[in-house]
Amino acid sequence: MISSFPPLFALFILWNLAAFLMVMLDKRRARRNEWRIREQTFFVCAAAFGASGVLLGMHVFRHKTRHRLFTIGIPVLCLLNLIVGYFLMKLIA
Structure with a gap:
């Protein structure tokens, strides 16, 4: 099922x-x-x-960088995205 990786990766890139x-x-x-x-x-x-x-986007546009909820919450969600994505890829492969 590794052939399903490129479309998922393209979707990930478009969503981001x-x-x-x-x-x-x-x-x-x-x-x-x-x-x-x-x-x-x-x-x-x-x-x-x-x-x-x-x-x-927060860093490029210097937007929401003074909000504690964003400066902590978004990096935590980014880490969680990586962890869940890793396990999903292991499940698919």
């Missing part, structure tokens, strides 16, 4: 790209004092294997 762009969009909206994306949405996206995209 979407998470990264979501942080960029929220930063833009924050600067323009417009409607914002809820913090819960960031965490749901991060918990669903998008934590690396959110974390990268």
Whole structure:
């Protein structure tokens, strides 16, 4: 079942790209004092294997980096994503 790895990896990359762009969009909206994306949405996206995209976006756009919940929570979710992903890949292979 190793042949199922590339599509899963592509999905992982696309999901994290979407998470990264979501942080960029929220930063833009924050600067323009417009409607914002809820913090819960960031965490749901991060918990669903998008934590690396959110974390990268946080640092690239310097967004949400002063919020303790984000500076601790998103890296923890990133670590959990890696651990769960590792065990899922072992299960598939």
